Amino acid sequence: xxEYLDNLTGLYNLFYLKENYQKYIENKEECYLISIDFEKLKxxxxxxxxxxxxxxxxxxxxxxxxxxxxxxxxxxxxxEFIIVTTYNVAEIVERLNLILNKIKEAHEQxxxxxxxxxxxxxxxxxxxxxxxxxxxxxxxxxxxxxxxxFEFYNRELLNTVKSEEAFVNEVDDMIYNNLTEYHVxxxxxxxxxxxxxxxxxxxxxxxxxxxxxENFNILLTNxxxxxxxxxxxxRLFSDILPNxxxxxxxxxxxxxxxxxxxxxxxxxxxxxKIKDNNIDSSRIVLNIDIMGSIDKPFKLIKxxxxxxxxxxxxxxxxxxxxxxxxxxxIVACINIDYAYIHKNTLIKAxxxxxxxxxxxxFLNLLLELGTTPIFTNxxxxxxxxxxxxxxxxxxxxxxxxxxxxxxxxxxxK
Numbered sequence: 316x317x318e319y320l321d322n323l324t325g326l327y328n329l330f331y332l333k334e335n336y337q338k339y340i341e342n343k344e345e346c347y348l349i350s351i352d353f354e355k356l357k358x359x360x361x362x363x364x365x366x367x368x369x370x371x372x373x374x375x376x377x378x379x380x381x382x383x384x385x386x387x388x389x390x391x392x393x394x395e396f397i398i399v400t401t402y403n404v405a406e407i408v409e410r411l412n413l414i415l416n417k418i419k420e421a422h423e424q425x426x427x428x429x430x431x432x433x434x435x436x437x438x439x440x441x442x443x444x445x446x447x448x449x450x451x452x453x454x455x456x457x458x459x460x461x462x463x464x465f466e467f468y469n470r471e472l473l474n475t476v477k478s479e480e481a482f483v484n485e486v487d488d489m490i491y492n493n494l495t496e497y498h499v500x501x502x503x504x505x506x507x508x509x510x511x512x513x514x515x516x517x518x519x520x521x522x523x524x525x526x527x528x529e530n531f532n533i534l535l536t537n538x539x540x541x542x543x544x545x546x547x548x549x550r551l552f553s554d555i556l557p558n559x560x561x562x563x564x565x566x567x568x569x570x571x572x573x574x575x576x577x578x579x580x581x582x583x584x585x586x587x588k589i590k591d592n593n594i595d596s597s598r599i600v601l602n603i604d605i606m607g608s609i610d611k612p613f614k615l616i617k618x619x620x621x622x623x624x625x626x627x628x629x630x631x632x633x634x635x636x637x638x639x640x641x642x643x644x645i646v647a648c649i650n651i652d653y654a655y656i657h658k659n660t661l662i663k664a665x666x667x668x669x670x671x672x673x674x675x676x677f678l679n680l681l682l683e684l685g686t687t688p689i690f691t692n693x694x695x696x697x698x699x700x701x702x703x704x705x706x707x708x709x710x711x712x713x714x715x716x717x718x719x720x721x722x723x724x725x726x727x728k
Contacts, residue, residue, distance in 0.1 A: 321390040324376035350455040353394035378417035434459040494520040497722040507716040512564035566600035596626030606633035
């Protein structure tokens with residue numbers, strides 16, 4: 316019997332569920348499988364220690380056992396659980412809320428450090444466990460994305476997920492076969508007289524963006540951004556820098572999570588690339604995409620300092636002006652060379668006086684700290700004149716001064 320039990324919680328394990336799923340659902344008119352995942356276990360472990368994380372897991376397990384009687388309750392791994400039950404939909408929702416109340420009580424009694432929530436996906440049981448579990452999992456991940464306690468499976472969600480999986484597989488194929496294209500657009504001074512650098516964009520084999528809008532979120536969710544970023548770094552050194560003469564600087568976008576990955580030392584990897592290819596490091600501008608919440612910006616700051624120490628120039632991208640607690644420590648600690656100001660921010664400043672004042676003060680602060688603003692996608696003389704009216708030291712990227720070109724076509728001329 317012990318081989319069927321989880322050591323920490325005393326719940327059944329996944330092996331037990333696989334052995335007993337068919338027996339449980341047999342001859343039952345209706346039963347449901349619930350996939351469950353916590354929202355804050357990593358936060359609890361990082362801030363209160365793993366013993367507090369274990370206490371939180373056990374608190375959930377006890378609450379689930381109290382309210383889901385005559386059900387199979389499984390600890391799948393870590394903070395992931397599965398419940399198979401004959402309760403109807405209304406009763407399931409009621410019991411999920413009861414678990415939340417019991418977690419709150421455990422926190423109030425000092426048994427766990429914080430009150431935490433969880434996300435669930437609910438699927439009517441099918442004959443095969445793997446199929447049911449797959450569909451409940453994608454439903455749970457959608458509930459997590461939407462910050463909901465529960466969601467019920469529907470066919471439309473499955474079609475969306477299948478489409479996303481096809482897109483991810485297509486991207487994997489492009490990376491594996493080096494089918495990605497690189498487009499470049501120049502960055503100029505505000506008068507369009509001096510070319511400062513070349514910004515590289517990653518495109519699919521069809522020339523369409525793969526890191527844009529919802530595609531970006533799909534690749535982030537499916538852990539492909541690091542793969543794309545590292546492929547781009549490799550090709551920057553193999554296909555681009557060695558084939559372009561002079562001292563032109565090339566800016567390549569890297570997501571901040573790639574810098575923080577534990578799989579390899581990004582700085583050491585980049586330094587070896589520079590040395591092996593005999594490249595002047597000052598020609599490289601890493602455009603750091605800081606979109607999303609950075610729980611501990613000082614981890615990022617440490618790596619950015621190391622990058623500066625090997626001669627890399629740095630640019631911050633996707634700055635959220637509401638997250639100054641993230642941005643200001645970065646530019647205060649490190650000499651960030653550039654910061655992108657996107658078109659939506661510019662348009663808001665052109666139409667709202669308050670936004671104009673905030674942007675103007677932020678630009679002045681950046682310049683005082685040695686960071687040059689770059690306004691992106693500037694296409695009209697009116698936009699240019701507005702930028703000049705608030706800050707003439709800014710740089711410009713957009714079709715006003717240059718047209719986007721396909722880099723590999725340039726290299727093969």
